[in-house]
Amino acid sequence: MAHTVKDKTKLLARVRRIKGQAEAVERALEAEIGCSDVLMLVASMRGAINGLTSELMEEHIRHHVVDPAHEPDPNRARGASELIEVIRTYLK
Amino acid sequence: MAHTVKDKTKLLARVRRIKGQAEAVERALEAEIGCSDVLMLVASMRGAINGLTSELMEEHIRHHVVDPAHEPDPNRARGASELIEVIRTYLK
Amino acid sequence: MAHTVKDKTKLLARVRRIKGQAEAVERALEAEIGCSDVLMLVASMRGAINGLTSELMEEHIRHHVVDPAHEPDPNRARGASELIEVIRTYLK
């Protein structure tokens, strides 16, 4: 992955947030707080993982397949742009 | 949550495994390994979260709604048992 | 399933909407409209299936496990109510 520093910082922030959420779930289980509260924390973590997945797929498309912003072939640029849009819809 | 010690140990092991997976994703991003390898690590983490969710929902049903193993009303016992089965199917 | 007439009507309306969406996807494929438009139709269909699943699980809990509105045991009523809330969060 030869991503920009900005992209890498953003992705690392996302994954550290997920690690923090896993720690919160761990503490919640140890403190024996209610099941349904633990499940709500796990649901947020799942949402954060979908966000990270979507971001990583988008990065992969831009850096290793076709970057819509710099592609000279307009059909490919449009195809890649539509694909990114579809992935965002599926993982939001 | 007033779960048995055994249940709690199992749930904590699951969530610690997820924390370990988040750390592996963090290291992979820092080491700039390929995007698609990072995405495969994230996919495993998502699978582990589905497993934890299914286990927590099952615990919640057994401890706070109806425990099929100890419910005297056979209709409720069957209803709870079917619900657990359905949740496992959806989250596997 | 011994649901009320009202519940059954609502569930049938949901499943008929999904059938209509499948027919729209079929026509879109036959007419060779763009892939990404077909994918957006399929994403809506997936959302409708999550809605149907959530509704069916809720019905199952109310009719075959514990109905929070009529349960005399307050702990069970609360447990069932929290479970319905969690399922809605996971399937929205």
Added chain:
Amino acid sequence: MAHTVKDKTKLLARVRRIKGQAEAVERALEAEIGCSDVLMLVASMRGAINGLTSELMEEHIRHHVVDPAHEPDPNRARGASELIEVIRTYLK
């Protein structure tokens, strides 16, 4: 979408199967069979929709972005091939 006849036939078969599954769910609701059996039918339909989504995304990548089988740039060919693999993992 300017797909091959073979691809179109395969996609149409998938969407018609989903329509058939929606009809089976409709009949099951009308016949008032058990909730949990209806939920299992809906779970199969959801699996079929994931399969259709994965197939459509793969088609979109091959026809409108980069086809790994015919791409002269080896980095792009590999990037597209990895992306298809990742999408299959996520939607299986």
